[in-house]
Amino acid sequence: MTVNEGESFRLYRKALRYAESDPEVFLSTARRAAESILLDIAMQEAVGSKPTLESLLTVLTTKGLLPRKVVLAVRTIQNYGNYGSHALEPSGEEISAEDVQPCLTALTQLAAWYGRTASSFAENEGREALAAMQRAAGATRLADSTLIVVKALLLGCGFEEVMARYNHRVAYIQLPWSDQLVRDVAQGRLDLAIYNEQRLLKMTEDEKEVQSQVVSVGRLGHSMGGRNFYLLAARGGRWGRTTAEEFLADPAGAEIAVPRHSDMFANVLSAFSTDEDGLRDMGVRVLDVPHHLGLELFHLNRDVLAVGGQNLRMHARDEDDYFELLNSDMLPAATQARLRSAAANVLVANRAWLSALDTRPSDLYRQLMRRFHDMGSDQTRFESVVDDLIAHASFPLQSSQVSRERLVRHVLFESYRLGDP
Secondary structure, eight states: OOOOHHHHHHHHHHHHHHHHHOHHHHHHHHHHHHHHHHHHHHHHTTOOOOSSHHHHHHHHHHTTOSOHHHHHHHHHHHHHHHHHHHHTSTTOOOOOTTTTHHHHHHHHHHHHHHHHHHHHHHHHHHHHHHHHSOOOTTEEEEEEOOOHHHHHHHHHTTHHHHHHTTTOEEEEEEOOSSTHHHHHHHTTSOSEEEEEHHHHHHHHHHOHHHHHHEEEEEEEEEGGGGOOOEEEEETTSTTTTOOHHHHHHOOTTOEEEEOSSSHHHHHHHHHTTSOHHHHHHTTOEEEEOOTTOOTTHHHHOTTOEEOOOHHHHHHHHTOTTEEEEEEGGGSOHHHHHHHHHHTEEEEEEEHHHHHHHTOOHHHHHHHHHHHHHHGGGOHHHHHHHHHHHHHHSOOOTTOOHHHHHHHHHHHHHHHHOOSOO
């Protein structure tokens, strides 16, 4: 039986859809989602077990692969699943949406932990590939990405063509978007990577190795033109009738769901012109959620405010039930400028690699950007990049081919003014 992360989250989202409308179906689907998650963990860790919830839970717990709070969450789901199966019997009592709330909470806790664990597995695979690829003459190791904004640059700048002029081939290594990219460049495990400019500057100040071994080749543009911040709200929730001005004047009681260790959270702090302590003083609570959660957040809490990527934003625009309570355009000019600056990305390079290439950062930058901007006047090449992004970038699991293409074209226009709005 083959299980993958996509199937686990598909079942999770399916369960959330039934939490209110059909609690009995929710309970059975929640149990299936839990089984799928545990089976995936077992397969990743090469642990043999029968594909049943009890067997998987027993084996993974014995081997110390599940935290105690995760075991408790799975047991809760298991018990409620058993309760639901008895409720389906002729003499069973009817189950309400209120009855299944503890199971709903447990399932979300399990999915959040799994999201972090799955990301860790993916990062480990990338790290293993990176460790196996030692520096070799005539090879440039470039960090790959599935983020549309970054992948568009990797495709559009023509790295293979430019590096061929230096008699180099390009080796792409898929790695997650994090500060570790810069450290990998500093330590010579990578030669090139695209990363956030402000994070690079902060690391240059704080880490001597980054300061001495990494150079910014040049700025490659701003994600979504610097207008990538938003707070998404449900029309039927607490903030449904609140204006941006009213919210900014009194945000007390707000719960903002955002991945805490991300540039998204940094944007939240920038939008409120404060730090974490300041948010708490305002009465704003931060809910640390994994990147993969989407509109299902509102199935759990209609009053929550969500911060996410452009996938979530575009998905919400297709639904009448959601609106942007706050976004970059609603903020003061000084705040907009800070957010725009925070959205800038740069190409970073290892100094020793540049020296061996015998080229200046400015020369390399001009070649890459000339190739990228030429794409704007080459319709055939532009459409080819669009097709590649649709095929290889990351999207919500439920997104259609049409919605993926719409998102790709939207991001390309907003970030780089390529194509049509």
